[in-house]
Amino acid sequence: MTSLFSAPHSIRLRATLALLLFTGASGVTQAITLTVTDAATGEPLANAVVAVAGETLQPPLTEPVAVAQENRQFVPHLVTIPKGTSVDFPNHDNTQHHVYSFSPAKPFNLELFADRPEAPVLFDKTGVVELGCNIHDQMRAFIVVTDAAQTAVTGDDGQAEVSLSDSGTIQVWHETMTDNRTMKTISIEPADQTAATIALDVTAPAASKNPFSDLQKRFNAQ
DSSP states (O other): OOOOEEEOOOOOOOOOOOOOOOOOOEEEEEEEEEEEEETTTOOOOOTTTEEEEEEESSOOSSSSSOOOEEEEEESSSSEEETTTEEEEEEEEEESOOOEEHHHHHTTTEEEEEEOHHHHHEEEEEEEEEEEEEOOOOEEEEEEEEEOOOOEEOOTTTTEEEEEEEEEEEEEOOOOOOOOTTOOOEEEETTOOOOOOEEEOOOOOOOSSSSSSOOHHHHHTTH
């Protein structure tokens, strides 16, 4: 069964990846530890997603993945899934929620509901999906949908372990990236390397006197 890698916003998850070896041009693979950092400060970035292309793709998960609403937050804050996997949105709060996304990979709208929606949502395109709640503006989460051979999420130390061929192409994403709507593609030549650092241009969320986020304002404009 394909492993699911998810990372709650405030809980450390050291990405322990069951390496799915794939054949490169020379048939050689190299285990490598990637450290994802803030390009400006050098600080490690937790909850960065690393995806590695390969000949063998991750099949869809057979059961829906849960992104719950608890204490007026999405739990987990970040989840990665193979393309073709469904996601359920159970509501564990004593108030209704209105979950939606405008992301091109999966625009959807689950109007006011308690308990859980009628059916899970199918995520059949790759990409980054940002979630919001029309009732509680502070609620925000991300679903990263990939068709990669391997997917991992960095821990608090910014590290994740993957396996690369002699010439490997990876995609990396973090919610604080300057453009967090898509994953960034990077080529790595592992050779005899056992470790490499990926520095991302990131930005801190700007303080605003406006009580509505950009995502909420887009919803209100509909």
